[in-house]
Amino acid sequence: MQELVTRAKELLADGTVVRVLGWKRGDLSYNPEPAYFNSQEELEQFVYDGFCGANLSKYMIEGSKKEGKTLVFLKPCDTYSFNQLIKEHRVDRDKAYIIGVGCRGKLDVEKIKAQGIKGIQNISGAGIEEDTDTLNIRTIYGDKTCTYGSAMLERCHVCKGKEHMIFDEEIGESKDTKDADRFAEIEKIEAMSPEEKFAFFQKELSKCIRCNACRNVCPACSCRKCVFDSNQFDSAQKANVDSFEEKMFHIIRAFHVAGRCTDCGECSRVCPQGIPLHLFNRKFIKDINELYGEYQAGADTESKGPLTSFTFEDAEPGIVVERR
Amino acid sequence: MYKIAKENLSALFQTIAETKELYLPVKISGQVNFAAWDEEAEVSLETLKTVKSPKDAFFPQSETLYTCKKEGKKITIDPEALKEKEFVVFGMKACDVKGLEVLDKVFLSDPVDTYYAARREHGIIVAMACHEPEESCFCKVFGVDCAEPAADVSVWMVEGTLYWKAGTEKGEALTKSVESLLSPVEEEKKDGLAAGISELEKLELEKQKIRGIVEQLPYTQLSLEGWGKEENLDEKFNSPKWEELYHPCLACGTCTFVCPTCQCYDIKDYDTGHGIKRYRCWDSCMYSDFTMMAHGNNRTSQMQRFRQRFMHKLMYFPVNNDGMFSCVGCGRCVEKCPASLNIVKVIKAMGGDQ
Amino acid sequence: MQRIGVFVCHCGSNIAATVDVKKVVEMAALEPGVVHAEDYQYMCSEAGQAKIDAAIKEKNLTGIVVCSCSPRMHETTFRNAAKRAGLNPYMVEIANIREHCSWIHKNMEEATKKAVILARAAIAKVSLNTPLQQGESRVTKRALVIGGGIAGIQTALDIAEAGYEVDIVEKTPSIGGRMSQLDKTFPTLDCSACILTPKMVEASAHEKINIYTYSEVEKVSGFVGDFTVDIRKKARSVNMDKCTGCGVCQEKCPSKKTPNEFNRGLNTRSAIYTPFAQAIPNVPVIDREHCTKFKTGKCGVCAKVCQAGAIEYDQQDEIVTEKYGAIVVATGFDVIKLDQYDEYAYSQSPDVITSLELERIMNAAGPTKGHLERISDHKAPKNMVFIQCVGSRCADKRGKSYCSKICCMYTAKHAMLIRDKYPDVNVTVFYIDVRTPGKNFDEFYRRAVEEYGVNYIKGQVGKVAPQPNGQLLVQGVDLIDNKQILMEADMVVLAAAIEPNKDVRKIATMLTASIDTNNFLTEAHPKLRPVESPTAGVFLSGVCQGPKDIPETVAQAGAAAVKAIGLLAKDKLLTNPCTAKSDELLCNGCSTCANVCPYGAISYIDKEVNDHGIRETRHFAQVNSALCQGCGACTVACPSGAMDLQGFSNRQIIAEVDAICR
Amino acid sequence: MSIEKTNEFRPKIVAFCCNWCSYAGADLAGSSRLGYPADVKIIRVPCSCRVNPMFILRAFEKGADGVILCGCHPGDCHYTTGNYYARRRMTLLFSMLDYLGVENGRTRVEWVSAAEGVKFSTTMNEFVEKIHSLGKNVRLEDLRCRN
C-alpha cells in the first residue's frame, strides 16, 4: 500500500496529475470512503485494504469534468466499468491516469457480523500485502477470528480475473479468489418451478426500500436523470407502495444495463437490505452469453453491445419456453 | 415488574395478536425488520438494530391519504380512514423511542398530522434494553440511556428471562391483557443461591454492564460542541469542509430511509385507472428532485443536499426545537451508507471549526 | 387541457350493424377533455368532413378522434379535413372500430364495449398530442455518382438528361469500369467496347456531366438534399488541359515493367499510362509508385518528349468540396482472389485463368491481340476446361455464399466464341447447375451445346494438376454417368465469384449506408425499394447492391437515376414530423441510440445548456429530422428516456395502454 | 354492461402491432371477417422496435392479462432492422419474466405480415385461449389498480 502512496506522491509532484482519487481511512477499521486527495499531505490518509470495495470508476464521470488529470486507482474488476464508461463517452480517458491495483478479494463487514461477531474494535489481516487467510477481530465481547474467504463479497468468489483491462501502470500483486461458478446461483433459480421462483423473488424484493443505492452506485447507471425519476412513466420512484413497483424497478434497472453491466457487483454490495441484486443482472448476462455469444461488457472500448446489434439468425423470443 | 420465560414469548405474542396488531423484529430473507407478527414469523429479538428503524409503524414509508373516484364527469373524494385499532410495537430500542419524540415535534405540533397522531394514539410501545451495544452506536451522545428504555412498557432480557415493566397507562392496560402469561417478580427473593442476589439486583447489574460497554464504544465520546446553537449556524453553513466531505455521497436515500428521525415526505398521485390515489411517501433530501419546484431546485448541487441533511439534524432542528437534535445516535446510517459516509464523520470533521 | 371532439362513423352498416354507435358517442362524451361527440353515416364523406369542420370551428377543438375504419385508409383524409378547419393535422387520432372491431365481432354488446375502449385509448392519446410541423429542407440540384462504370455512366446520363448537374467520381484514370475490359457481351455477342464507348463519349461530352477521374470520395457530411462531399483529385502528374493524348510519353517511358491492371496483369505497361486506348479522358497518369523519376529523381523522359509540356511532376492531390442533393453509389465489383483454391492450381499454372482474364485474351486490344493462346508458351490450346462456381455458392470462408449470377452466361459465351473461332478446340464445361433466367438466355446456352458442340458435364472438378509436360490434368466427376473423369487440358478457365468492390465499405461508412455481410449495399426494402439505400438521398446502381448482368445493371442504373431525379426535382423536402427527438437535458451522450439508428440520423454535439439554473457544456444526441424515418429503435435503446418519438411518444403509448387496461 | 357482471373470466389483452405489417395484417383479418375475441385491443406503433419493455410491464401493472407484440417478419422490416432489435429485447425480457416466476405464455411475439390476415386471427385466437388457461394475471399486477 505504501508503494501506492509513494507513486501517487510522485505523480502529484511531477505534475502528471493534479489530484488523486482513492480511498481514505475511515473512523472504524472497516469503513474507508472514496476520496479525492489534492496534496501529498492529504495522501497520509490514503488506505487500500480489503474493505476498499468501492468501484471508483463512476466517480470519474465527475472527475473527468475537473481541470487537469486525475490519478485513479482501479481494481481489476473496476477497469471493466471504466472501459464501458469510455465506450459511452461518460469519462474522458485523457483526464485519467490509471493505476491498476492488485486485489486479493474484497471484504464485506456484514458477512463478518453475520457470523455473530459484534462490537468490532479492530480487524487485522485485511491489508493488501498481508498474506494471511485469517482475519483477527478484536471486539468489545472478546477476540474473534474468521477466514478471509468467509468474509469476502459474493462477487469475489466468482471473480472475472485479476487482469486490468485498462491502465497506465499496474502496482501490486493479486490473488485468485474465484472458487465458485458465476452462474450457479442463476441455474439454481432457473431450475425452480414458477411458483418457487415467484416466491423467492417476492420475498427478496419485499425488502426493497427504494433507496436507489443500487442504481446510484452502478457505473452503468450513468443517466443524467433516471427514467424512474422522470414523469414519463410516473413510477413510484422512491416509494415502496406496491410489490409491482419493486419488480418493475428491478427488471427495468437490469434491462437498462443489460449488455452494459460488467457484473462489478456494486449493486449487491451496497444494498442496505442485502438483496442479491446481481441475480438480475447476471441472468441477462447468462442469457446474452447463451443466445448471442459470450460477451463481457467493458472488456474493450469498441465492441458493439449485444442489445445494439443482432444477427439474422437470432433466436425467437419463444426460445424462453423451448429452453425450459 | 413482571417476567416471562423466553420460551413462552410466542404464547405472549399470540395473545397480544389476538386483540391487537403486533409488530416486532422479524427476519425475512436474511434481514431483520419490524413486521407484523404471525405464527410463521421468524422473530429475532436478539437483533440489535433492524435495518429500517421502526418509525414505519407510526409514519409508514408510503400511505394513501385519499382516493378520488370518477364516475362519468363527477368526481368523489374518499379520505383514507385513520388508524382505529390498537397495535403494539414490540422490541423498539431506546434510540428508536427517542426518534419518535423527534417525529412528535414535527407531526404533533400545529398543524397536527392526523394520520400520525392517530397512530401515536393507538400505538403501544414495548421497548427493550440493548444488551450488546455495538461499535456504530452513539446514543449516549444524545442523552439516550439504552439500558433503561422508557416507553409504555420497558423490557429486559436477562439469562433467558424477559423482565417486563409498565411505564404508562397504556402499558398498564397491555400488561393487564396479558397478565395471565406473566409472573410477578418478587423483589425480596434472592433466587440465585450462588449469586445470592435478588432478580431486581440482577437487572441493575445488567444495566450497569450495558452502561459499561457503552463507555467503551468508539463513538461514545463524540463531542457536539458548537452544534445546535444558532450563533454557529452561518459558520457551519459556510464551512469549506462540506466541499471535501460530500464527494463520496452517491445521492441514494439509504441514510434517510433507515433513519428513525428523518421525517420528510413527498405527496404523489397514482392513477389506478378508476381514479387517483393520493399518497405520501418518504422523501430524501439526498435526491436531486427533493423539493423540486417549477423553476428548478434551490439546492442545485449534491454538496448542498448533503449539507442540508446534516445541518437539519444538527443545527436547524435543535435551533427550532429547544436544543433537541434530530439524531438519536442509532448508528444505522453508519452501518448502511454505501460510501461509508455518516453523521459521525461529519460531526468529527466539523468539530474543529470553532 | 385539450378540447377534444369525437366523431363516430357508422360506415353505413359496416360499423353500425355490430357496434352501437350512439352508445360509443355517449360513453366517449364522458371522457376527460371531450367537449363534443357525434356520429354520422359516413364520416369520410364530404358531409361528414363538413361536420368535423364545423365542430372544430364552433367548439374551438384542439384535438379530434375519429372512430371509423383503419387509419391506413382514411387518416390522411381526416388530417386534411382538420387542416382545412385550421387544426394541426397531427392533432387527429383514429380509433379503428371497423377492421379491428365491427368486422370481426358478432356480439353487439361485446363489439360496442370494445369500440368504447378503443375510442378511450384514442382520446387518451390525443390528449397528449402536440401540434407537429412537417419540416422543410432545401435540395441542392446536383447529383454525385460514385463509380464510373456502366452503372455510373448510365445513371449520370439519365440524370443529366433530366436537366440536373451530375458529377461522376471514378477512382481509376478512366471511366468505363469492368465493361470496358469485356470482349463480347451475351446473349447478343456484340462487342462490348462498341456499345460502351459511345456512352462514355456521351457522358464526357454532356454539358451537365462533370467527370472526376483518378479521384476518390474523401468525406461526406450532411443529409438528403444537402450533402457536402470532399473529393480527392489524386495528382495525375499530367496537366489535363495541355495534354493532347498523343501517347508519345507512354511509348518513350523506359519503365515498362508494371503489371497491367487493365489486362489483369497478363502483360505489363509503362509507368505513365492510359489504361486502354479508348480511355476517357484520354490523358495518361504517372503511376508514381513505379515511375523512375519519382523513385530515384532521375529520368524525366516523358517531360522531355511531351510536345505540349503537359507533364507536371510537382502536381499535388487536390480536395474539391461540392454540394449535392442526391448520391448514387455505383462502385461495382471485382472478382475474388483465388489464392485459397489450391486444388485448381490457379497460383501454380499461368494456364489456369479466370474468365475475366480470358476476356482480355480474347480481346483484340488485349495482351495476345485477341489470339487464343496459352500464357505459358503461347501455344494454341486444343482442349479447354471451364469450371463453374469457383467461390460462388460456397459455405466456407474461401468463397461467397451467393450465386454470382453472370458466370453461367459468360461461360456459355466464351465456349461458343471459342468453338466458333477455333472449331478444333474441344471445350468442356463442368457445371453444378446452369442458371439462365433472362430473355434469350437459355436459348443462348442451348445453342452453345447444340450448335457449337460444347461439352457440358454435370459435375464438379476436384483437382487440376499441372503436369511436367505443361498439360493440366483435370480430375472431375460426371454425376449423370456416375463416373470420375480424368482429362488433360491445355487451359483451364475458372468462373470466379464476383464480390463488391473493396472500397464500398469505406464509402458506405461515409454515407452511413448499411451493407450486408457480403459487403453488398443494403436496399431500403428488398422488394419495393430496391434501388434506394435506407439512408435517405442515397441510391444504389449496379453490382454494388447485388450480382447483376449488364442489362440489369443498366435498368437499375436508370431506376436509381429516376429516384434521384425525383428527389432533385423537388425544391424543398417535406419531412415526416413523427421523428425522434432527444431531450438535451436528459441525454448523457452515451451513443447507444446512434448505434441502433438505421439511417445515421443521430449525431452528437457539444453545447452549453441551462439545466434548471446549472449552465454547463454537455455532449448530447441530436436527431436530424430530415434523415429520421421515425421507427423508434433509438427510443427504446435510450436508457434514460431522453429520446422520444413525436407522434408516438412514451407518454402517448402509455396513455393508450392505461386506457385499454383500465 | 351485462358482460361485466357475468363471472366468466374475460382477459385483458394488449396487442402492439407495427404499422407496416402487423397492423395491416390485422386490417386484413378484419376485411376478411376473420374473427378473434374482443378481449384483444390493438395499439399501433410504427415498428416493433418502438415497444419499450416498460410498456409491456405497464400493461400488466394496469391489469392486462396478456401482452403480444406483432411485427414484420425478420428481414421484412420497413425500417430494415427494427424487428431484429425488438427480437433481442423481447427475448431477454421474456426470459427475465420467466425467471421471476411470471407464467410464460402471458407474453408473446409473433411476426405477421400485411398479407397474413389468417395468421393474425389464428394467433390472436390461440393467444386468448392461452391466457384463458393461465387465468388472471396476479403476479405482475399492481394491487392498487384492482377494482
Next chain:
Amino acid sequence: MMQSQKEKAELIREISGVNPSKCMKCGKCSASCPSFQEMDIKPHQFVSYVLHEDIDALLESKSLWKCLSCFACVERCPRDVKPGKLIDAARQMVIRQKGADYLSADEIPELLDPELPQQLLVSAFRRYRR
C-alpha cells in the same frame, strides 16, 4: 435392437455431425476422391443416401472399406457438408453393430483385417476411449 432406417439416419447424422441437406449436388467430393473407381456407392451419393434415409444399402456398401479417409472431400466441399465424415460415421455404425454397440478397446484387434484403413482404427479408438 432393430433400428428403423430413420433412426439409423438420425444416428449417422449425430455421429458425423453432418447435415446432408446442405449439399448442393455439385459432385466435387466425387471429383476429388482418389478411391472413386473402387467404390460402388460414390461419395456424393453417400450424402444423398443419408438424406433419403437409405442407410442399410450404405452399411452394406463396400465403399466403406475403400475410403482412405484422406478427407479431400471434406476439405474441398464448397458447402461444408463433409461427406468423408459420413463415411466415417457409417463405418462406426457397422463396427458398433458387430460389437453390439460400444465395443471395448480390447475387442478391436480381433475385428482387424488388412483392408481396414488405419484412419478408422484411430477414430474408433478416439470414440471408444470416451
